[in-house]
Amino acid sequence: MDRRAFLRKPAAVLAAPLGTDDPTRATALTAPTDPPETVSRYANKTLPNLPRTTAGLAPYTGPWTKVQAAHLLRRCLFGPTKANIATATASSLTQVLNGLLTAPAAPAPPVNVSATDTSVPIGQTWTTQAFDQNFEGVRRASLRSWWLGQVLQGSTLVEKMWVFWHNHFVIEFSDINDARYGYQYAALLRQHALGNIKQLAKDVTVTPAMLRYLNGNQSTATAPNENYGRELLELFTVGKGPLIGPGNYTTYTEADVQAAAKVLTGWRDNATTQQGYFTASRHDTSTKQFSSAFQNRTIANAGDQEYKALVDLVFDQAETARFLVRKLYRWLVYYIIDATTEQNVIVPLAQQLQQNGYNVAPVLRTLLESEHFFDSVNTGCYIKSPLDFTLGICRQLEIPMPPASNPAVQYSVWDYLNSTTSLQQQYLGDPPNVAGWAAYYQTPQFNELWINAVTLPRRSQFSDLMVSTNGTTRSGFKLVADPVAFVESLPPATAEDPNLLIQSLVDLLMPFPLTANQLAFLNDTLLPGLPDFEWTTEWWDYLAAPTNTTKRNAVATKLRALLKVMLSQAEYQLS
Template sequence: MEERGTIAHILRRTTFGPFPGDVESRVGQDVEGVVGAVLAAPAVTPGLPRFDEESEDDGAGPLAEWMRAMRHPGAGVHEKMVWFWHAHLTSSHEKVDSWQLMWDQHLLLRRHALGNFRTLLDAVTVDAAMLRYLDGDGSEATAPNENYGRELMELFALGRGNYTQAEVRAAATALAGWSVGENLEVRFDRQAAAVLPGIMFGRLVSGARDVIDAICEHPACARFVAGALHRFFLGTDPSPQRLDELALVFRGANLEIAPLVSAILRDDSFPAARGTRPRYPIEWVVAALAACGIDDAATAYDTLVALGQVPFAPPSVAGWPAGPQWLAPSRALARSALAVRAPALPEIAGAADPVAAAFARAGLYQPSETTVSAARELHARLRDRDPLRRSAVVLALILASPEFALA
């Protein structure tokens, strides 16, 4: 089971799976083969959603369409990077108040997910949803709004301690003049823009492109982004030496994202980094729905709400926190409830070994002895019950297990 466990680990970190059958289809591939395949997988093209401002659980809405892309059988690391950037360069539908603008931003992130970081920042800086979310919409140089300039440096590209209030003010002034029109188009008003250039990090900045260039060429930029991606994929901070190495790769690639992701995933530390971070709720829900055989937007939405993470609705500009709060016992009921009427139960109940079949559907090939013993003991204790009910209880236990909660 070691081989299957390794494959499952790689797929948990680089996709929203593994989905039933994924691991078995890759048996015989070594680590490089699996990593290479998810890196090379073509980007998924989501369907065109229906924009209903009153319904977040619309089966044809933006969230449902995105989740279909997440569980697409051909999805690779590109889809996981779309999620990373949404949580990193985040905006909220609650404030933006337009599904059209949120979806346009989503497509922007999809286009640049593995492209160039400088180009991505250029695009998102004057994106309509971002202009609304961080108050760039209508900002004038005579009294510039500083929200975006500050978050651009603190949360998006440099990190705390690598800029001063003077840089925030200069960025805000240089970014003034952009607005979102009544027809949702982005406009630039030279009358509202800065007349004279400001100074950021010793450079003259006169507009958005100058601001992004000044930030991207700051020595902290490559290290900040490399560290964020290392934490996302491995669940831990890189050592100072490893961070230096990754920053060098990123700078050497002119801030191209794909080579940085490849360097992280192809390092020996990646396949060994098991159980080092919880699955985010969105990762857990997509995988759990697949394990149960459920394809229902309302169920997905309700479970995400119960677990505390709904895409397009971050709690703050910092996105969603990482950490053990996603493992809270209070969420166990929401995790196990999906198994009650799972369409996959007949398949599990009809297997020669229903317990092993349930673990396989969940993509767990090296569960702890404690979890295996609990599942088998529970299945045996319910021997007089209906086979579907026995399988439902076992699947619920597996979905609520520590192993399934970890990426």
């Protein structure tokens, strides 16, 4: 399989696959003032419907080596370190999944790192303080930095799923304009990252951030607001099927949106208590009638409990489970869901999800330990998101980070990394719209959208900077990789042999083996026109005098040149 093909014009492909994707969604959600999105002329125009693989959900029983361990970790972490891969390789698949699916304790809340916010001292949390527009900007920056820091430092599937739910139950920090609400929302997503989707949907529905973001706090009996009811159906649960009649999207109708809006009337947000609350006098007390898509069921007046009945009604639908599983699949495996994958993977996983009461962890385990997940076509086929790319470099090259004892500097570095991913078109806390990042839903390009004329140079700029001599400095802290220290951490026999050294970096950084020509090219990058023993000699000379600047620079310069090339290769863009 040629996984470099995403940089070239694809071969002719067939009709779109089975699914319920709506290719008009991005246009419908984009504000009129937004510039049109530029899509490469080489991007997919259609998706194939031929089976990529016939592998299903039978447990994987093939070899368990660093190849399989690294593949699993690449999809579950934001860049596995060599220690992560070594530990996983020495364990069994079941043991690795047990660790990945064990949620660590909730982190401490974000803290103030700006003298601007006088409500609390530096290093103490602002999340319990009163809202103040004068402090909102620095609190929001603190929140983003904190969130990225937790994701960067994580070593379980919680972090990857935390961002998944953010892309699913979307809010935008800049729209809600209350960092305290944003923190409460982020903490809720993390709490349920590996938990019960139905309960998360209920909690999100009345969380202040969502009430404000989709105008639920303005919805009254005399003027029901349809925003949340529509997105609950179209984006958060059952999804939009083909239009089969006026206002009928197969899985729901416009009348269902209107009924859902009536159910949700009466909810408001309280900026003092930071809670959603219900006002009975603003609630529509009529019996809400739903269409045949929901078995013509009704929801009678139940006051502040009515929204739970709505969520239960929607989650009773088999298509809700299938819609959610498709999104999980596209997050963790690949964006193409052909008819065979739909039948062999999506449908049985959806049935398991329903049978488990929408607890997501068992479904994730079934998928991640399956023959389908470990099929060779699903290795190295996924274009990294900006978060995967940027945090992966930091983690895999073991770039030193500021200590927690200095939160101002620590948050400053995390803020820099946020700005880096933002330039690559993924800003944590602010997806472009309520549908999330287009790379996860926009057919037929999907994650090809991460690579374009703007973002690819920005990726290279960041990777080049991290392996340069000076790196970048934030609040007095130098952020830069130390390739010499990295190589010193390898087994001595590997570090002194240029070919073994290169292969160890390939095993860490690349999702599949490189060709003999590519390895020869990398050898020539490390040792331009020189024999292999030249590296061994220079490395031994350095080890004999590690404080000698000249000898250290001799090996460091070669390693930086090698890493610069490797991080710019097409293969490194893949997971």
